[in-house]
Amino acid sequence: MSTTGTTTGATRDDALYESVRETVEQAIIDVVGEEFYEECEVGLDSTFAEDIELESIEVMEIAEKLIDTYGEKVDFVAWFADMELEDLVEITVGTVVDFIVTSLRAADAES
Amino acid sequence: MATVHANGIEFRVNRYRTGPEGPRPVIVFVHGLAVDNSGWSFTLGMPLATSADVVTYALRGHGRSQLVPSGYRLRDHADDLVALLDALDITEPVHVVGGSYGGAIGIVAAIAHPERIASLFLIDAQLPTPGWTDLFLGHLERIAEALRGDYSLDQVMQLFDLTSRRKARLLVERGKRLLLATSLLEDLRTEPPVDPADFALVRCPVLAVYGERSEIRNMADQLPTLVPHAEVVLTPGADHKATFLQPGELRTLIRRFVGLPEADGGGDGRVSRPPAGPAAAPTAHRDGGAPLAVTES
Secondary structure, eight states, X not given: XXXXXXXXXXXXXXXXXXXXXXXXXXXXXXXXOHHHHHHTTOOTTOBTTTTXXXXXXXXXXXXXXXHHHHGGGSOHHHHHHTOOHHHHHTOBHHHHHHHHHHHHHHHHXXX | OEEEEETTEEEEEEEEOOSSOSOOOEEEEEOOTTOOSHHHIIIIIHXXXXXXXXXXXXXXXXXXXXXXSSOOSHHHHHHHHHXXXXXXXXXXXXXXXXXXXXXXXXXXXXXXXXXXXXXXXXESOOOOOTTTTHHHHHHHHHHHHHHHTTOOHHHHHHHTTOOOHHHHXXXXXXXXXXXXXXXXXXXXXHOOOOOHHHHTTOOSOEEEEEETTOTTTHHHHHHHHHSTTOEEEEETTOOHHHHTTOHHHHHHHHHHHHTOOSOOSTTGGGOOOOTTOOOOOXXXXXXXXXXXXXXXX
16 A cells, blocks of 8 residues: 555554545445446545546535535535645545545544 | 425435634525536535535436426426525525526526525526527437437447546436436427516626637627626636636636625635636636536536
């Protein structure tokens, strides 16, 4: 597993990270199906738009599953609000996992 | 996403709000034909949710909303919109952002339910004037014809300039559901234009953005003759589709029109255009993935 490329300070070698990664992967599988997921060889560096060939409605469904899972601790709306079109196209599985992990750690630090 | 029952139909609705507490204006997005609400949920909805209460939903038969066999006239969609507001317990007048065909829905809603619409922000909007369906109906008819034929996925990919077999399959499934299994095409064929006198019933503020090279550019000229107080902004160089591909500029215009604070998100901060100025040329060439963007109507 790659340990480089984090942009938000998340560490990729602990239980929280693994848990979030599994949750994100499962959310993708729920939307596209196991077979296609395997076919795409989805990894942390896979982009939603190009590599997994997701349509925007599918990205929205995945985001909603993650919002349901993590609630107010992870402000996806504020995160997406800060992005331009080209940023959205470049979102990878890893950047989503990093964002969630960073948000959860920040929320825990505050509480 | 919530499923909301309104006007006898299950609608999939997204509501976005982040940032400070307190009352805010409500902005409701109404998308066009054969697309859904997801693309601009990301590009416009969420960014504006830093200072507005944002509602996006999929029209009947579209996206993840219920596919119903009939009722695809503008008044049906306008009544859906108001029923949704009732179901969401939104009683204050809302600011409607209507794109393409969704703009025509907004106009009809403002005529039929003026007390519910605070303003209309139209993005390359269809105007229900005589002959208004000619351009996009012909396009949809050709797609329907292709869907009736036994095209291979490879042919569909070629026809719609797609590189993904999966997306081609989804497009065929969705296209067949909407265009072949509902009255949508027939409703479009028989939908009468709105009487010019009824356009005058639009009392709320109206701002319309049209692409300078839009296929429906003539409607930018028609609008002020029908709704004299409407303001029109032209987007240099943009065709119909490209007008939607400039979310930063559209957000800036929406913020000013609705009266929201200037950009408080990073994305909008990149816009340096003077107030009410025409938007810049497109900076990106994706539409956030709306799969049927080729039929944005």
